[in-house]
Amino acid sequence: MHKGKGMKFVGDSRISAEKTSQIPKDYSEYPGRTEAFWPNFLLKEWLAGSVFLVGFLSLTLAHPSPLEGMADPTDAAYIPLPDWYFLFLYELLKYEFASGDFVLIGILVMPGLAFGALLLAPFLDNGPGRRPKQRPIAIGMMLLGLASVIWLTYESAAHVDWEARAEANKPVPESAVEVDTEHEGYAVYENSCASCHGGELEGGPAAPTLLGLEYSAEEIADIAVNGIGGMPADIFQGSDEELEQLADFITSVNEANAE
Template structure:
């Protein structure tokens, strides 16, 4: 380029002859009533709105506290259920190809491929088209992923035993029992009784609550000797007289029958 060609002098600065200038945005003060400063006007308003929502959220947590369950019991069968946004992954582990010996497939391989594809999507699909029908591969993969998540989530909700889940882990308020009664002292010495029905006789893990029984002492003795259902017989370690005292105590709902 020859000296001075395409250039013109304006004072001490040089500006291209085509007249193009850098697009510098105007200051917000040049638009009175239409814009405002980020600090402190905009940011202060955002903080105030956030504080209102936070107070509302705190009021909801106080009015509707989280439902608590009983202390975890390793002897009690528990049906787990994750939060709704993980239900599709939870359902995936129920299939044979992604559980058991192939658990690594359901926990690492399939989720890793799915989320890895989402992270690499900007580099895998470099097309400038944004209309779905012009991007058949990307659109098909996305529709397949959305359909899979919806289907697995629905299957997880549909196959979950909601009635059993509502009963599990319930907080059982211990009934008032006479721990000084002779029947309770005999009951407390029986390891098999304590292990299945607890020291408060409220049961758990599929074992009945002894405080709610409507059986007679004779029926209680019959069950203890011969067993019933999953309860084996012959577990009582004591004399026949002690068995009668304990059976009468149980039939009287944890109270001394002589009082």
Template sequence: MHRGKGMKFVGDSRVPAERKPNIPKDYSEFPGKTEAFWPNFLLKEWLVGAVFLIGFLCLTVAHPAPLERVADPTDSGYIPLPDWYFLFLYQLLKYEYASSDFTVIGAVIIPGLAFGALLLAPWLDKGPERRASRRPIASGLMIFGVIATIYLTWESVDHHDWEAAAEQGEMLDEEEQQALEEVDTNAEGYEIYTDQGCISCHGDQLQGTGAAGPSLYDTQYDAATVQEIAVEGIGEMPADQFNGSDEELEVLAEFVANGGNPESGGGGNEEEGSEEEESAEDDGEESEE
């Protein structure tokens, strides 16, 4: 082939020695399609964030976080409830296949697969499409995850005993708090009360634990009735809960009947004691006459 025949020169492929300045495109050339990140786009983001922040602050002022009584580690009947964003996992752990011997499945494996799928999403779906209808795998997994989370959250809220929880967490007034402080934890009756496991249902200060056991520091039962209940049971309390000696049962009954402070008297014996005092005064007046 002769030089120049069958060849076309389309331009110089050599890199020019002089570089042109990197001038950004004028955004006015693309109206409605693009804008500058600073300050236009970033300013919009700040405005939206400020609106949500102010709304959230107003919500916290109008509806403050509910407070409950001081946490009691001995309260085995307390009904726990996690924050709303963990309710779906809380409900999942109630099912047979995700609790008891299978707790690892509900607490580790299933959440690990769910969050692992989110991390692996860029590799699981490499398609260039942006429409959800053209990305069936990614869209299906996301829809399934959202529906499962909403369903489990709803079930957790629906099955929770809100009345019992409110009763358990109710704040104590000054009189009740003062009564709790009067419980003599050094008394022999308190030691028996703890050893017999009464503390797990009725609290370390006889304050009760809601659904598990009622309060005892303001009981209206006398010592004899307390002994009978400890042996025969009452209501949801089964019989044969006390396994100590008769002397220990008497000490425990006196402790409970007197509101946790047998030295001062009170509780269920208060009315009985007042009646005895009145009868003694009447006998004294009759003897004087």
């Protein structure tokens, strides 16, 4: 019997008669650490979101993302890069301990441990305090993760000339290409080159674009006969006159679209 609480009966003396609630306390029991959802908390969320949105839109207007051309699987010299939010993982794979024979560590083990630790942070540091100094484990893990992502992203982006890269792979709008189908060399091009380089010299899976070439007509004629890079020799089987017409046609298209 407990004084003032009446008589209690239990079937097993090893079981405590005092039950503790498993429901967590309401925030109202922590003075100074709660606020009304409307309008106090929601207004703060809206203000923070608005500042971020305005800043992000201003950044995109001041420095637009450079665009490149369509992907070409036949271009072995092209080095693909991930989007900016994955650059830190791309940089991580450059280190010896996360590449080569240890590439699984870089693509699975280390990112898995990092993101797993962030998911476990609330459970590792579940104290009632909400101030940063009262949550050292959670705050420390968050700062470490944020600093790592920022540093790796900076290291990856700092070694890439984004403007030059975009200019080298600049797409050519179809509407800007003017092909003179009445040119005497168009028929030669259509029979000898269009199957690989496209009907408007735009290129294709098996051959690069012929737009934006800085070669002279003589150099183009020489390439058509002797080949260059991945293009083998003796592709062109026409006469010398047709070769001259072909070179003049390709040169005229580039000159017309450069103006």
